Amino acid sequence: MKILKLPKDKLDYFASVVQSFGEVHAPVEQDGKFAFKRLARWSEARLDYDRTILPPKKYFLPPRETLFQFKPGAGYIPFAGDMEKKIVLFGVHACDVYALNILDMVFGGKYPDPYYLERRKNIAIIGVECVPDAQCFCRSMRADFVDHGFDLFFHDIGGYYLTMVGTALGDDMVLATRPLFEDVGAGDIDEYKRRSGEKRKKFQIEVEIRDLPEIFEMEYASAIWNELGEKCLSCGSCSAVCPTCYCFDVADDVQLGTRAGGRTRTWDSCLFATHALVAGGENFRKSRSSRVKFRFYHKQRGFVAEYGRPSCVGCGRCISACPVKIDVIKVLDTLREMQHVVSH
């Protein structure tokens, strides 16, 4: 991997030139929180953000999108929408890049999703280092560092950004701005290692995940699921803000009187009451407790069985978003304590 360094005082100029690769979107502050938005000027970018309200997945799997349209006489009409728009997502944290790598496994795997993959091709990712806060547990989920899934990744080493070049597109961006970059020396590498060590100490949460699938297997009938079911509102906020939740619903909208219309895809959530409702009226997860349990199981057990790793990246968004303060860390700790109680 090519590694260079960019002086921090040239970052705005770098971002200006990088606009030739697409619209530059970065975290922008709104009402005390952060959201990825298209930049009108560089000073709007807040690379010191903790987390955005919605993760970058909104660009690749939009909350609502038209898949195709249909019309009598014309039949099926492909709908490109904004899939071909070139965008540069500037300032993506490692956990969110890791999440995109997880979504790549789902949407680029056995049944490739052309809509997601087209956007993934047209949206560049420039990652940036972050400082963990009280809700971050990405290190426990092994999502605090990524070696792929980005085009460039900036690591803060004081007066410079150590720049990892991840793809040919990232290399093109560097080539387009080569006079701004400098070669890396031994001192820069030492500074990177020193700061990595400092960052490790800043994590306040540590979660043991290696035996979680087994613990989940054994706690299937635990009372904790009923307790959570009593608390949970089934609002779906956790799914909306989760960078790896990917459930969606598909519906055909037909315009009255014309027989023309379109097929749309919208975000869904396994917490919604009708998520497991099937034709004939059977609902496989009618109770809130069963739906809450399903979400935890899918993240920490089911996804592991299918893809070899949990789909939770430890970004902490669900902890912030839950209106009744269901805290995934406390749930995992409680399950683990129960396990110890049983074994004694």
Add this chain to the structure above:
Amino acid sequence: MDLRKKILIVDDDADFTESLSAFLEAKGFHTLKARDGGEGLKIARLQRPDLIIMDVVMNERTEGFFTVQQLRRVPELQATPIFVLSSIYSTHPEFQISPDSGWLAHDEFLSKPPDMNDLLGRIRRHLAPKEATA
């Protein structure tokens, strides 16, 4: 009805804007003025100028670069000639990347202060009626 060609000047330097405006008005153009990129974008969308003269360093030193890209994303302004007029490369020689149209989406780049006759010649060339192709 005013048939003069409209030129939008986007620059936070009020003195420069006034003097450039007076020069262009004397040469038969109608000028619009904006003090920053946001105002420039708003006026451009509403008034559809025939040509835009854009400063770079305004509220921040790369504001003009971002504004040019925003202007190009307005469908009605994609073909509008944009002249970038700036002293950025003399004030920031460390920015060693020349503003080619690959990344800046502009039509002309001139250093400040410009040679006014040269500027006028370029404006007239860009605003001359296009010859019909056979």
